[in-house]
Amino acid sequence: MAAKRRNGDFPRDSVEFGRVLAFSDGLFAIAMTLLVVGIVVPTVSDSDSVGELADALGELQSNVISFFISFAVIGRYWVAHHAFFALLKAMDRGLIGLNLLYLAFIAFLPFPTALLGTYFENPLAVTIYAVSVAIVSGLEVVLFRHAHDRGLMRRRPPDDVYRWATATSLAPVALFALSIPIAFVNTTAAACSWLLAIPVFRILERWKPARTEDFLRG
Amino acid sequence: MAAKRRNGDFPRDSVEFGRVLAFSDGLFAIAMTLLVVGIVVPTVSDSDSVGELADALGELQSNVISFFISFAVIGRYWVAHHAFFALLKAMDRGLIGLNLLYLAFIAFLPFPTALLGTYFENPLAVTIYAVSVAIVSGLEVVLFRHAHDRGLMRRRPPDDVYRWATATSLAPVALFALSIPIAFVNTTAAACSWLLAIPVFRILERWKPARTEDFLRG
Amino acid sequence: MAAKRRNGDFPRDSVEFGRVLAFSDGLFAIAMTLLVVGIVVPTVSDSDSVGELADALGELQSNVISFFISFAVIGRYWVAHHAFFALLKAMDRGLIGLNLLYLAFIAFLPFPTALLGTYFENPLAVTIYAVSVAIVSGLEVVLFRHAHDRGLMRRRPPDDVYRWATATSLAPVALFALSIPIAFVNTTAAACSWLLAIPVFRILERWKPARTEDFLRG
Amino acid sequence: MAAKRRNGDFPRDSVEFGRVLAFSDGLFAIAMTLLVVGIVVPTVSDSDSVGELADALGELQSNVISFFISFAVIGRYWVAHHAFFALLKAMDRGLIGLNLLYLAFIAFLPFPTALLGTYFENPLAVTIYAVSVAIVSGLEVVLFRHAHDRGLMRRRPPDDVYRWATATSLAPVALFALSIPIAFVNTTAAACSWLLAIPVFRILERWKPARTEDFLRG
Numbered sequence: 025m026a027a028k029r030r031n032g033d034f035p036r037d038s039v040e041f042g043r044v045l046a047f048s049d050g051l052f053a054i055a056m057t058l059l060v061v062g063i064v065v066p067t068v069s070d071s072d073s074v075g076e077l078a079d080a081l082g083e084l085q086s087n088v089i090s091f092f093i094s095f096a097v098i099g100r101y102w103v104a105h106h107a108f109f110a111l112l113k114a115m116d117r118g119l120i121g122l123n124l125l126y127l128a129f130i131a132f133l134p135f136p137t138a139l140l141g142t143y144f145e146n147p148l149a150v151t152i153y154a155v156s157v158a159i160v161s162g163l164e165v166v167l168f169r170h171a172h173d174r175g176l177m178r179r180r181p182p183d184d185v186y187r188w189a190t191a192t193s194l195a196p197v198a199l200f201a202l203s204i205p206i207a208f209v210n211t212t213a214a215a216c217s218w219l220l221a222i223p224v225f226r227i228l229e230r231w232k233p234a235r236t237e238d239f240l241r242g
Numbered sequence: 243m244a245a246k247r248r249n250g251d252f253p254r255d256s257v258e259f260g261r262v263l264a265f266s267d268g269l270f271a272i273a274m275t276l277l278v279v280g281i282v283v284p285t286v287s288d289s290d291s292v293g294e295l296a297d298a299l300g301e302l303q304s305n306v307i308s309f310f311i312s313f314a315v316i317g318r319y320w321v322a323h324h325a326f327f328a329l330l331k332a333m334d335r336g337l338i339g340l341n342l343l344y345l346a347f348i349a350f351l352p353f354p355t356a357l358l359g360t361y362f363e364n365p366l367a368v369t370i371y372a373v374s375v376a377i378v379s380g381l382e383v384v385l386f387r388h389a390h391d392r393g394l395m396r397r398r399p400p401d402d403v404y405r406w407a408t409a410t411s412l413a414p415v416a417l418f419a420l421s422i423p424i425a426f427v428n429t430t431a432a433a434c435s436w437l438l439a440i441p442v443f444r445i446l447e448r449w450k451p452a453r454t455e456d457f458l459r460g
Numbered sequence: 461m462a463a464k465r466r467n468g469d470f471p472r473d474s475v476e477f478g479r480v481l482a483f484s485d486g487l488f489a490i491a492m493t494l495l496v497v498g499i500v501v502p503t504v505s506d507s508d509s510v511g512e513l514a515d516a517l518g519e520l521q522s523n524v525i526s527f528f529i530s531f532a533v534i535g536r537y538w539v540a541h542h543a544f545f546a547l548l549k550a551m552d553r554g555l556i557g558l559n560l561l562y563l564a565f566i567a568f569l570p571f572p573t574a575l576l577g578t579y580f581e582n583p584l585a586v587t588i589y590a591v592s593v594a595i596v597s598g599l600e601v602v603l604f605r606h607a608h609d610r611g612l613m614r615r616r617p618p619d620d621v622y623r624w625a626t627a628t629s630l631a632p633v634a635l636f637a638l639s640i641p642i643a644f645v646n647t648t649a650a651a652c653s654w655l656l657a658i659p660v661f662r663i664l665e666r667w668k669p670a671r672t673e674d675f676l677r678g
Numbered sequence: 679m680a681a682k683r684r685n686g687d688f689p690r691d692s693v694e695f696g697r698v699l700a701f702s703d704g705l706f707a708i709a710m711t712l713l714v715v716g717i718v719v720p721t722v723s724d725s726d727s728v729g730e731l732a733d734a735l736g737e738l739q740s741n742v743i744s745f746f747i748s749f750a751v752i753g754r755y756w757v758a759h760h761a762f763f764a765l766l767k768a769m770d771r772g773l774i775g776l777n778l779l780y781l782a783f784i785a786f787l788p789f790p791t792a793l794l795g796t797y798f799e800n801p802l803a804v805t806i807y808a809v810s811v812a813i814v815s816g817l818e819v820v821l822f823r824h825a826h827d828r829g830l831m832r833r834r835p836p837d838d839v840y841r842w843a844t845a846t847s848l849a850p851v852a853l854f855a856l857s858i859p860i861a862f863v864n865t866t867a868a869a870c871s872w873l874l875a876i877p878v879f880r881i882l883e884r885w886k887p888a889r890t891e892d893f894l895r896g
């Protein structure tokens with residue numbers, strides 16, 4: 025598990041390092057913009073009536089909310105992706121492959137989000153959404169471990185920082201997994217349980233090793 | 243409020259600074275291109291008849307106009323985004339988050355534009371469009387203030403330049419807000435009131451502090 | 461008309477020069493890929509029958525041809541865009557605005573292409589396609605003249621090279637304009653007249669000033 | 679066939695080299711993300727029923743599988759494109775044109791993949807998919823030969839490495855061509871024959887000249 029720098033790597037200042045990020049950014053941007061296509065302008069009988077148009081738009085409410093939720097969820101993962109790759113000094117082919125696997129689930133996310141927007145009361149929709157998001161968070165850990173084990177990071181994180189970062193990425197996996205049985209009792213309770221992320225992250229923030237910020241600054 | 247340069251920033255020549263812009267450019271490009279999907283080739287009974295096809299295309303007129311308006315509106319924001327980020331020497335995580343919020347509304351804009359294209363006479367459509375555009379212009383001010391307060395700009399703008407730039411970004415917010423009550427009296431008058439932007443910008447241009455161009459040139 | 465280098469320009473090695481190209485490339489890529497969405501998998505009654513599926517796919521033939529024509533047409537403009545911007549040492553705000561106008565018609569092109577694919581025998585479809593393509597070619601000339609007049613090119617083209625390059629960009633405009641009256645007599649003849657581009661370009665190639673290649677090599 | 683370095687080339691560190699890759703990456707990202715649009719949220723009569731929603735989602739199964747297969751297939755070609763362009767020191771106009779032809783088929787791939795997802799038992803669907811994928815693999819060889827013959831590679835590959843790399847790219851072409859007659863006997867057998875790629879690649883890996891990895895490291 026010793027950090028080994030291999031010749032086949034693409035260093036940070038290479039065209040190839042940049043391409044992986046350009047490709048990832050393009051895919052994130054498309055996944056975040058596509059959902060607006062699903063918000064179709066409604067048809068009303070009297071096109072000048074405010075009341076009728078308001079009613080018709082009311083039915084689009086869940087689509088609009090679903091668009092903004094999806095944008096926020098995928099945007100949060102983009103921020104994490106941006107922060108993670110900022111720590112790397114190089115990529116290897118394994119990381120490029122794992123990144124593609126991660127992006128496949130990012131590209132897929134608009135579907136479970138739209139499903140949740142339409143069937144918010146249905147335990148199955150909540151489950152599918154929770155599983156999809158848990159997979160993306162889980163793959164974050166896999167990417168992090170791979171980069172750590174192959175010595176691709178600019179600086180080796182101290183052991184306590186590494187453990188803390190892994191815990192922070194795994195927390196949403198555990199939280200979303202826990203919400204699945206809750207969803208079969210009550211879907212609103214399940215969605216509320218996701219809000220537990222806020223106190224959990226606050227506690228994790230308190231446990232953050234002092235030198236973490238130093239490490240992130242590279 | 244003193245300019246403070248912090249370690250967590252991503253400087254202008256970093257891969258991370260570039261990624262935020264690549265992601266933003268991708269999202270702008272998609273939002274501006276997507277509307278063409280809404281212009282569907284019509285079906286006519288006699289496929290060789292010029293008259294029939296002309297009639298069928300006549301019904302698409304509002305879609306075509308809506309496409310070009312949307313392209314112009316989002317294109318104008320892209321130009322502003324391009325000019326604003328040209329002033330920065332670095333980004334921090336706060337700016338990245340605010341930029342995502344701004345982009346969420348850019349990605350959403352095709353919907354209110356299409357709504358306006360279909361229901362141009364309806365006060366509600368005019369209102370939704372005016373509110374959406376006012377939010378984007380308002381977020382421009384928020385981005386500008388954040389960059390200014392955190393010392394992320396290449397050079398601190400002189401006080402008069404700063405006040406003038408803020409006023410220039412807030413003018414469309416005020417104008418669009420004012421057009422909402424007008425829309426409930428007469429939607430055409432409301433749309434015409436947007437054209438007031440032209441004299442307003444001309445007056446603002448006359449008030450522009452002499453050293454603004456110097457500042458923009460960096 | 462003397463070449464003047466102004467302070468507000470974005471030089472070739474700046475982040476801002478790169479953003480205009482990244483945005484343009486994103487928009488080209490989307491416009492070229494979107495049409496595949498229009499090729500919908502058909503429904504057949506006996507899903508194992510080769511004959512039925514072949515018949516159903518036969519009806520998609522015009523969509524598939526339309527996709528590849530659209531890809532080729534927009535791809536040809538991308539190559540010209542790539543070659544033109546390779547000649548620049550800087551951009552100014554005027555060029556950025558003209559580039560947006562040009563891109564608006566690039567983003568629009570999938571619609572007239574799809575229209576032509578469906579109504580190949582209809583003079584109106586041929587006219588709309590010819591006008592759209594002539595506008596894009598005409599805007600190429602406008603971009604070239606602007607860059608030339610504002611001294612944005614790496615090297616000033618010699619007068620004969622400049623005249624020759626303008627003629628080469630205007631030739632398709634003339635050709636497409638000429639094809640419109642022909643379309644109202646016979647659409648196939650109009651489409652065939654576009655093939656005149658091949659001998660016209662061959663003649664223009666023969667007239668090419670000897671130092672053109674030297675100039676292009678920068 | 680001697681390597682000749684020509685003046686019209688775009689070297690690796692030029693803006694123009696980067697644009698070709700940015701454009702390619704954008705197109706790959708769009709082609710890989712677009713299919714999620716095809717997975718439409720189903721409508722059920724009782725929106726709270728797990729059973730009904732599960733049944734409705736069951737019918738989407740082939741769309742979901744088709745999305746992930748398409749992502750994997752195009753993703754594999756993106757990895758090959760990334761690895762190939764990492765070997766180049768420059769591009770010429772011919773390579774840019776061939777790359778556009780290659781990308782046209784990448785952009786087209788979502789359609790045959792969706793067709794295969796819907797008509798897995800139909801020999802024609804299997805044939806169209808096999809032909810499309812064989813064309814993309816074949817164009818890989820054309821790109822490689824062009825770069826080799828025009829001296830665009832950083833280092834000339836030793837003869838045995840060149841032959842081995844060509845064989846590796848042609849193997850899928852042969853495999854997919856062979857699967858077409860099999861498909862008309864049994865489509866499942868044809869799909870299984872694609873899995874022969876695994877032992878074939880393992881054998882090719884054993885035949886890999888020892889200095890290949892050295893060459894790839896540039």
